[in-house]
Amino acid sequence: MSRTRLTGKIVVPGSPSYRKDRQNLNLSIQKYPCIIVFCQNRCDVKNALKWAREHRTPFRVRSGRHSYENFSLVNRGLIIDVSEMKDIVYDPEQQMAYIQAGAELGTVYQQLWDNRVTIPAGTSHNVGLSGLALGGGIGMLTRAYGLTCDSIEEIEIVVPCEKHGAKVICASHTKHRELFWACRGGGGGNFGIVTAFKFRVYPVGNVSIFSITWNWEDFHASYNSWQNWAPFTDSRLTSQIELFASGTITASGEFTGSPKELEKLITPLLKTGTPLTVMIKSIPYIEAVNFFNSPAGNLAAPFKRSGSFIYEALPDKAIETMKQFLENAPNQQTTIWQQALGGAVMEFNPEETAFFHRKAIIAQEYNTSWTCKYQKQENICWVEGIRYALKPYTKGDYVNWPDRAIKKWPCAYYGSNYKRLRKVKTEYDPYNVFCFSQSIRPYPPNGHYWLL
Structure with a gap:
């Protein structure tokens, strides 16, 4: 019997907000999850991932609802939504910003502007920072300061572990370096659930x-x-x-x-x-x-x-x-x-x-x-x-x-980097827990190709 309970704000069919809460930006692809959990902290995220694994329930990860093909939704499954995790903390001494994964870009820009700093990112105010940054991130400061992912200094991410478990790790230039490499342009929803970033910021006037x-x-x-x-x-x-x-x-x-x-x-x-x-x-x-x-x-x-x-x-x-x-x-x-x-x-x-x-x-x-x-x-x-x-x-x-x-699509999105991305996937998600129609695939265990 499962020992894990879902925590956070839970929405199910029949909840007053279900119709609004299940929708993404692209209305041409409609999907009907059986549970949406709006996580309030990393513990809620861990519990949701563990619950999904224990119940063998398909799930998707969602932040800003901008997935063009609605890969962040699934029928009759669980949506792990981090959009209510949106703290933004600026550290003037280190010239760094700690930003939770659910923060919307417009809010990020405004709060950083209050300190006359910014990050190079996109142009749509309500895009979720997490998906934008994990895929690369282009915008009106790109040629001056690089992609959004180029300013990431650390990533806090919940990854699967053991049979039904989940754990929080931090990836950076010095810790879990291959995962850190993969999360800067490897797309969202492939390796784990990002809960927060640490960004290098730039002065702006x-x-x-x-x-x-x-x-x-x-x-x-x-x-x-x-x-x-x-x-x-x-x-x-x-x-x-x-x-x-x-x-x-x-x-x-x-x-x-x-x-x-x-x-x-x-x-x-x-x-x-x-x-x-x-x-x-x-x-x-x-x-x-x-x-x-x-x-x-x-x-x-x-x-x-x-x-x-x-x-x-x-x-x-x-x-x-x-x-x-x-x-x-x-x-x-x-x-x-x-x-x-x-x-x-x-x-x-x-x-x-x-x-x-x-x-x-x-x-x-x-x-x-x-x-x-x-x-x-x-x-x-x-x-x-x-x-x-x-x-x-x-x-x-x-x-x-x-x-x-x-x-x-592997070649179209990732070019020759796809082989290395599969190695990272195999190390951190060997059982393909994070899976959708265009997700990165792990290498098969012991030569068996059931994962391909």
């Missing part, structure tokens, strides 16, 4: 931002100008471009220098085509955080998203392909979004952390959403169609933008 918009006639010229400039300009400047099916192109960015310097840096864009709008200004960093916050990324809706990395500038044929797909998009909300990499991202070799795509110059995402069920297949086909059409010019995908349609 005012930053300069820009935004330039072109109309459709400047599609080729504006995109080509941006892609040949953005990944190679001053590393203090991180920029993005979004190509809208509605007929406009917008490039924007954040610079840790002055507006005068920024204006000089973006001259190649200013001289391209006929910009409809141009904005350059200096603002407090927290206002820049709000400026780049993606409203669409914060709203629950039926959607399909996927992505890839660009290692060399796209030729004219690929640019025309993007244009044609957008002109034949299923709706006006469809976009192709890209962010420049390079800079501090390339200061690491691909094998130094589990995040493999260090040499890519651009990360790109294909986005569409819909309102009626009958539109679902058309929108999914559009995303898969453009990903396939651009495949000759791109590589892989970002693990934080998972796509069930990618058959060779």
